[in-house]
Each structure stands twice: as structure tokens, then as C-alpha cells.
Amino acid sequence: MKLLRSDESVVVPVGVTAGVAVFDRQAGQFTDLVNPDLRFRSASVVKLLLVLDFLWDRGPAYEIPAADQARLEVMLRSSDDDAASYYWDHLGGSAIIGRMVPRLGLTHTAGPPPTHPGFWGYAAFTAADTVRIYRYLLDQAPAPVRDFVMGNLHQATRYGTDGFDQYFGIASVFDSSFAIKQGWSGFPNSSGFGRDKSKPKESVVDLANEALHTTGTVGPDDRTVVAVYTLHPDGTGYGKAYSDVTRLIRALNVPGAVKTPGSWVTSTGSGVRVRSAPNTSAGVLGTLPSGVEVLVSCQKKGQLIDTPPRSSEWWAYLPKYDGYVTNVYVGSGGPKLPGVPDCQ
Template sequence: MAERRPAGVFRSASVVKVLLALDFLRGRVVDGRDREMVAAMLRASDDAAADEVWERGGRAEIVERMVRRAGLRETVPPPQDMPGWWGYTGISAGDVVRVYRYALEVPEGRFVLEQLGRMAEKGADGFDQVFGIAGAVPGPWAVKQGWSGFEDVPDRRPAPEELGLGRPALHTTGVVAGKIVALLTLHPEGTSAEAAAGCVTALTRAVIQVTGVGRGSFPEGQ
């Protein structure tokens, strides 16, 4: 195992969709539409699907429930003045590992991991998802990527340093050969998505080459 700053808190971006899906599916018999919605949220990182799951689940209440269920330590809901911004849920690399461990243990986790194993090359917004784990490992794997700050962000936001706002975030997380990998990264303002993706993929290759599996957070994108 390799780790660096596993308790450092980052804005989750779309990585929180794993948590949303696990909460939504728990104890629920889902119909075809809901199943397709959750699948799109996980495989293509569909934000419209996440918006619906977030609203139906009670927004911050989802995060609070999952903190209790999965034994999360650093995860917190979005800032109170931004309740609709699920991607501003704060999470650590250590808690991402705990979320995947939870997914591997509960019945609803099977569907979630199956969908992550069928990740689309492009997200619903057109973002290239083939980086990090997906760029470094041929598979099979179950992967959830996260990206934030490469396009417009809301005008009304907390101080720039909170959750790394003002700096692009790019995360790669998932399960590879039964092992959990979680890399959460921030990059200098103005970094392109392509440059950040290259950095994260190189980091992933290094972690896997040295340890075979790892977890870590890299606040400087290097």
C-alpha cells in the first residue's frame, strides 16, 4: 500500500456519484428508468442524472447517511450556501477507499461496480474519461473519474482556497484486480484538461508500478 495525505479533503467532483448511487439503490427495487438513470450517472458521469438522484435523496442527507453507513471520516456535504452543488461535497482519498470497500460488501455495490466496469470513453458532457486508471491499466477495472474547474464555475462560491476552488481538480478512483486505487489531484489555475490528464495518468502508472496498488492525494498536481 502507498499513500500520501489520505485525509486531505478535496471537492469530490463526479467521484461523489459512487456515493449517490450506493445510497439511492440501498433497499430499493428500482424500475427500468431508475436503473438506466443510475447507469448513465456512473458510466457516462451524467450530471442531469446526478441532479435527480441528489434531489430525490434529500441532498446533503445523502452524504450524512453514507458517512454513517460507510464509516467515512473526512467527508462533508457541500457548503451550506451551495446546497445543490453535489460536486462540492468534500471527500478524502482515504474516504474514497472506504466507499469502495463498502461497495464491495453490500448487495447494491455489485450493480454500481458493474456499471463502473463499463465506463464510457467520453462523459455525457464530452469530457475524455480515459485517463488515470483507465489510461494506465488495460483492465478489467471498475473506474469513476472526477473533474471540476476546467470550465465555468458558479459566480457565488466560498473562498478560493476552500475545497481547492479556483484550481482545476482531476481525480481517478476505482477497483483494479480487487484492489482499490484513489488519486485526488489539484492543478495550477489555467491547467488544461489534457495536461492534467497526462499528469494523473503518469501518477497512476507510478503508483501501480511501485506498489501494484495505492491510494493518495496530490494537492499540487505533481
């Protein structure tokens, strides 16, 4: 693998195990590599292989039946697990992996352990093989396949169908020219196949610790492919893992990417609501994962919120949500965020 810089330049958050591969399609080289062939349980990233297997050999004139189109769209955009289970069952389970490995030239991808044949999220994936999947999609796949898959990944919803905020990592850092297929496994209340603390000997991947992966493309014409796989110590909260993965993405060399400007601020509390205007009468746009770092571009006066010992009439504007959250629940406790400009 041709590499622009050494992996020592990538700082992985303490306690996190990471596999990283960043490939600049325009230059034809990797710009960052960390453990690119280290295997992780795929979680929902395996859905890329499910859709490719379904569309394989269908021919350029093939029209996806309406029922399949609806299932595939929600699987790709909102990481729907019921749709993934449908295709896993109907296309032969691990045989899907067996077919796609030689088709795409994957080197370390494998099906789930024999003890868990139905657990598609336990398939073994690597960062380097994930780059190969995206490069096939972008450079070799028939145009209808490329347009369908990448078109849906460019329209990824903020929340998965299980309610989890999937805009961590790539989606948290970069401006809107990105496509994502994320993966999460082992966090409380997440759907699909979580984790197995029994650590079966047949598994080549860690099934016990929390997993959080961000993969996709960034920049004009999908210039750079980014694949980041992470494992977090047992018991890590979703907000902490979300922040660690996003912090790792912020440190990568991603050609063609434009980072959304602003200041990173830690939120407090649980279920903090993001609203369309700086008051509690405004519509709710979403909620923040507990203890997550969020990007703030400016702050604006609004409704006074008094929750002793904290009180503030200032609200932080979060560009990634296009909404506001009271300063009572972001920052270190002062009524106004230091170093953050007023909204104009």
C-alpha cells in the same frame, strides 16, 4: 493505516496537489498513501454515494425501475450530471451525505458548503474515505448492489455525456481489468459545477483550481482499490492535467495490475482525430485532448499527411483507443517515432 512503503516514494508532478490511497484487498494493506485525509471537492465521484443511498435498504429482491436503471447506468458509466442532479434533488441533497457518512464509517466526507447547497460536486471527499466506499461495495454490500454498481463501473465509457475523455489515470495505464469513477471540475466546456473563484469561507475544500480525480479498482477480482485526487494551478489545460494524473498513476504500487505496454508520447495540436485505420478516410474513434501524453504501442505506414513544417506517412497505433493518429501530431517532429516498433 498499515502501509507497505513510505509516501516519499510517490512523486507528485510539480504544481499538483494530490491525495492518494492505494489499498491491496488481498494483502489487507495500503501500498501507497499521500495526504489520504486531505479534502478535495468531489466532482463526480460523489455519484458513488448517490447510487448507494438510492439502493440502501431496498432489499435483495428489489428490482430497479426501468427509468431509474437507465438514469443510474448513464450516471455511473458516462458520469451524467443531469442524472446526478435528479437524485440530489429527489433524495434530499446534503442529507444524502449525512446518511452515508455513518453508514460507511467515513471520517472526512462532508456535504457542499452552505453557500452552495445544490452543488453536489462541491461535497468534500478524501482518498482514504473513497477507499472505504469501494471496500464497502466489494466486501459488505448486498450482492445485487455490488454487482449493479461495480458492473457499471467496469463498463465506463471512454467519453462522459459532456464529451470529456474520462480515460485518464487508471484507464490510461492499465489493461482492461479495471473499474473507474472519475471526476473533473473547472475545465472549459465541462458540464456540471465547475469552480468558484470567490473562495467562500464556509468551504472546507478548494473550489477555485481545476480538479481531476481518478478512482476505482484494478486487477482480477477488483484486487486493488485506487483513489487519486488532484488539484491543478489555475488555468491548467485539460490535456496537461490529464497527463499529470496519468503520470502519477504510472508511479504507484498497484498489486495485481498489468500495465498496457508501449511508449508515452506527447501529442501536439488541438482536436487531433484517432482513426480506425492509418488514413483520413477511416472512421473517427475519438479526439485527443490538446497536448496530452498518449500510449503508443507501434507505428504503421499509411496515408502521407503533409502539414508544413511537418510531414509523415507513418501513423502511431494507440492501444487505448484501438486506433491510429498521424505522426505529424505526436512526438518531437520526425516522420517516424524513435524507439517505437513497426506494427506487425
